[in-house]
Amino acid sequence: MDAILSIEGLKRSFWGVEALRGASFSVRRGTITGLIGPNGAGKTTVFNCVSGVVPPEAGRILFDGHDITRRRPEEISALGLARTFQIARGFAGLTVRETLLLHGDAQPGERLGTALFRPAVVRRRERALNMRAEEVARRLRLDHLLDSLATDLSGGQKKLLEIGRALMGTPKLVLLDEPVAGVNPALAVEIAEHIRSLRAEGLTFLIVEHDMDIVARLCDPVIVMAQGQRLAEGGFADIVANHAVQDAYLGRRS
Ligand SMILES: Nc1ncnc2c1ncn2[C@@H]1O[C@H](COP(=O)(O)OP(=O)(O)O)[C@@H](O)[C@H]1O
Ligand SMILES: [Mg+2]
Structure with a gap:
């Protein structure tokens, strides 16, 4: 196996x-x-x-x-x-897009150093993450909700957003x-x-x-x-x- x-x-x-x-x-x-x-x-x-x-x-x-x-x-x-x-x-105050981005950003410590010294790298990474968030949202048919508050989603949509975070x-x-x-x-x-x-x-x-x-x-x-x-x-x-x-x-x- x-x-x-x-x-x-x-x-x-x-x-x-x-x-x-x-x-x-x-x-x-x-x-x-x-x-x-x-x-x-x-x-x-x-x-x-x-x-x-x-x-x-x-x-x-x-x-x-x-x-x-x-x-x-x-x-x-x-x-x-x-x-x-x-x-x-649903995290208070965060939109669906922000909730997805939060998960994609796995290295907060590294990010601070990079942000101070290599802003172009950070911008490129942010663009890539944002594209990934839109791709994941489209994949789960949550794309029309990207700018809604996560706490405003239905129970089922919150479950989908959880799966989106995992993806x-x-x-x-x-x-x-x-x-x-x-x-x-x-x-x-x-x-x-x-x-x-x-x-x-x-x-x-x-x-x-x-x-x-x-x-x-x-x-x-x-x-x-x-x-x-x-x-x-x-x-x-x-x-x-x-x-x-x-x-x-x-x-x-x-
Ligand atoms: N963090 C924890 N603190 C105290 N007891 C826990 C904790 N996590 C699980 N348990 C106990 O371990 C046992 C197994 O729980 P759990 O893994 O949640 O089972 P299931 O998900 O199959 O219902 C239960 O008796 C539960 O009360
Ligand atoms: Mg359980």
């Missing part, structure tokens, strides 16, 4: 609660892989470890040929791994945390279409989502987590027929 991401034996606890107890799985390049499981299974903690926000206490994370275990978030995103957050935020850095793998939660069904289908066509252009996705209709139509394979570990993996139909998975969702102990 051509794995773009592998996690091996990840462990992490919070105040004595074991969020991850040796979680291991791989994401095959070019897939839209689903990551599901009951609340508290450890899905968001996996995303936090992989994106460098929360260091694992044990285990290893490999991304696209690099060992990224315990690397800083900026280093990880510079390698081509982007994520969105469960709660889509600014031209990633290889995107982790999406509940991309359609709280979104009306029509826009949820539209978001799913965007994800599918981005995959056709070569992106890989790992998606946490509770909406099982969307998981069924979008994700293959589906990885099920329960109690901080991988419980099962396979096509959606196999997963829903799996007794251990049914037990985990119903909270029964087998």
Whole structure:
């Protein structure tokens, strides 16, 4: 298997609660892989470890040929791994364009030095970023909203803007945390279409989502987590027929 991401034996606890107890799985390049499981299974903690926000206490994370275990978030995103957050935020006072530009500008420290000594370089970089922001907005059909305030967008449009922020850095793998939660069904289908066509252009996705209709139509394979570990993996139909998975969702102990 051509794995773009592998996690091996990840462990992490919070105040004595074991969020991850040796979680291991791989994401095959070019897939839209689903990551599901009951609340508290450890899905968001996996995303936090992989994106460098929360260091694992044990285990290893490999991304696209690099060992990224315990690397800083900026280093990880510079390698081509982007994520969105469960709660889509609109930053107060920023337009859609500014929100996208904010994300694309990854080196604030370097920027200050460059701005003082090489203004032409800065202007060229700003133009390139602005073009990228317009390209991303067009791609997600948000271009008519570029100069609207991000906080004025609908819930679904905020979700799209989150995906847009992830796309600014031209990633290889995107982790999406509940991309359609709280979104009306029509826009949820539209978001799913965007994800599918981005995959056709070569992106890989790992998606946490509770909406099982969307998981069924979008994700293959589906990885099920329960109690901080991988419980099962396979096509959606196999997963829903799996007794251990049914037990985990119903909270029964087998
Ligand atoms: N930052 C944190 N501080 C304290 N507890 C946390 C933190 N992050 C996660 N947890 C705990 O770890 C467990 C797994 O949570 P999480 O990864 O959010 O699961 P999921 O996303 O599958 O619902 C839960 O018991 C949760 O309360
Ligand atoms: Mg979560």
